[in-house]
Amino acid sequence: MRRLPLPIYLIIAYMLLAFGWWGILLLRKNEQAHIAQVNELAYRMAVQQGSNNEEAFRNTDVYQQLNKDFDRGQKMIVGEAIILILSLIGGLALLFRFLRKEISAAEQQRNFLLSITHELKSPLAGIRLILETFQKRRELKPEIQEKLSTNALAETDRLTALVNDLLLSAKLENVYDINEESLDLGQLIHEAADRVAMKYKSASLHVDIAQDVGLVKGDRLGLTSVAVNLLENAAKYSQPTPVIHTSLQRGGVKELIWEVSDNGMGIPDREKRRVFTKFYRVGNEDTRTTKGTGLGLFIVKQLVEKHGGQLELLDNEPHGTTFRIYLPTD
Ligand code: ADP
Numbered sequence: 001m002r003r004l005p006l007p008i009y010l011i012i013a014y015m016l017l018a019f020g021w022w023g024i025l026l027l028r029k030n031e032q033a034h035i036a037q038v039n040e041l042a043y044r045m046a047v048q049q050g051s052n053n054e055e056a057f058r059n060t061d062v063y064q065q066l067n068k069d070f071d072r073g074q075k076m077i078v079g080e081a082i083i084l085i086l087s088l089i090g091g092l093a094l095l096f097r098f099l100r101k102e103i104s105a106a107e108q109q110r111n112f113l114l115s116i117t118h119e120l121k122s123p124l125a126g127i128r129l130i131l132e133t134f135q136k137r138r139e140l141k142p143e144i145q146e147k148l149s150t151n152a153l154a155e156t157d158r159l160t161a162l163v164n165d166l167l168l169s170a171k172l173e174n175v176y177d178i179n180e181e182s183l184d185l186g187q188l189i190h191e192a193a194d195r196v197a198m199k200y201k202s203a204s205l206h207v208d209i210a211q212d213v214g215l216v217k218g219d220r221l222g223l224t225s226v227a228v229n230l231l232e233n234a235a236k237y238s239q240p241t242p243v244i245h246t247s248l249q250r251g252g253v254k255e256l257i258w259e260v261s262d263n264g265m266g267i268p269d270r271e272k273r274r275v276f277t278k279f280y281r282v283g284n285e286d287t288r289t290t291k292g293t294g295l296g297l298f299i300v301k302q303l304v305e306k307h308g309g310q311l312e313l314l315d316n317e318p319h320g321t322t323f324r325i326y327l328p329t330d
Pocket residue numbers: 229233234237238262264265266267275280281282283291292293294295296297298320321
């Protein structure tokens with residue numbers, strides 16, 4: 001998070017000191033005015049009575065009233081100064097919070113634009129290259145043709161997945177009704193794991209589904225997206241040799257616990273809440289090497305919550321990350 005420029009802090013410090021100083025000046029002026037009033041009153045009484053009895057003067061109602069007014073004046077100045085300084089600090093704190101949110105939103109947008117441009121450009125460039133190869137060298141061997149078209153299809157899948165993620169995240173923020181059906185979540189996790197294993201050949205994936213899980217009410221597309229996003233992240237952020245475990249078991253009578261853990265780089269404590277924000281990616285987009293848009297975990301969290309579940313992010317031992325989902329069942 002970027003810090004505000006030093007001159008802003010200097011101006012604020014100056015304003016606070018200036019308010020404090022004005023308060024002290026006002027107190028002094030009030031005191032001087034009071035002394036002048038007392039002196040004038042004492043002088044007038046001495047002239048009227050022809051004597052200068054200080055004791056008698058201090059007992060007069062007029063003198064007592066002057067003292068009361070002075071005390072009230074001092075208290076008012078101190079009270080007003082405290083309220084002014086507190087409201088200034090409160091106002092500035094609110095302003096800073098607002099600014100910090102704006103700055104972080106702008107940073108996220110910048111990260112998003114950089115990553116989305118990259119994610120859109122690289123499959124398009126890949127497909128273009130393959131088409132050019134087909135155009136220039138019409139007599140390609142069948143196995144090369146096969147390989148190139150498989151690559152082109154994989155690139156279009158990548159583009160489709162990206163567009164789907166964008167649409168899904170927009171829908172999740174507005175209207176997304178989960179399409180509930182009775183489904184075999186264990187089977188769904190196996191299928192997602194197979195998809196991810198095909199894509200990340202170096203990953204070793206272990207799926208452990210308990211016998212007593214039974215059928216679950218849920219949105220097939222949504223839960224597939226949860227599984228694929230978590231498993232893909234586990235593979236992506238645990239290179240070069242990802243070891244991924246995913247398990248599904250009964251937690252309580254009406255609850256399932258679904259875990260996905262990896263042996264990767266892990267997520268630092270200070271980032272644990274932020275990774276679920278839309279477009280948020282750990283680190284800086286300019287220096288980041290992994291591909292992604294920062295949409296995956298946002299989508300996962302929203303979908304789990306739409307199913308009435310909860311998502312936890314824990315550290316794995318000795319290193320890596322564990323995502324734990326608590327899903328209610330009927
Ligand atoms: P993306 O993977 O497209 O960047 P996500 O929303 O899926 O977006 O993840 C947000 C960020 O959280 C990632 O950029 C990454 O830094 C971090 N992250 C997610 N999953 C893992 C994981 N299993 N291990 C380490 N870091 C992770």
